[in-house]
Amino acid sequence: MLVARAGHPALDLPVTDALLRYPLILPNPGAIIRQSVDQYLAAMGLSDLTPVFETVALPAAQTLLEGSEMLWFISRGVVAREIARGSLAALDLKSDYMAGAVGLTRKFTFDEDSHADLLARLLHRRVEEDCARR
Known part of the structure; x- marks a missing residue:
């Protein structure tokens, strides 16, 4: 998933525009989902985007998201409760490409x-x- 804080202006933009406009938090290079994220970005022609931070840790990323305009690629299970509570929101990737086995x-x-x-x-x-x- 690609998530942002609730009310983030990127929620109203096409994903490509949002990715080009706002800083990214990516899963760290050793994370299982990182390869999928890298492939997704490459398929969109955005493989040259440089993350400002890399983590799969919810506490770290949530703090960054709440106080900034950053976007975060992360597994659904990590942020499901925050999305249900409304503190985070998911951008529509309009693709099943990021879906994977659990x-x-x-x-x-x-x-x-x-x-x-x-x-x-x-x-x-x-x-x-x-x-x-x-």
């Missing part, structure tokens, strides 16, 4: 008996149960 990400392999593996199995079981109820 799941567990592991940077290394866990033993089958590890706590992390147990957590993953419990989460998968819960999702299967919830899906079966629907």
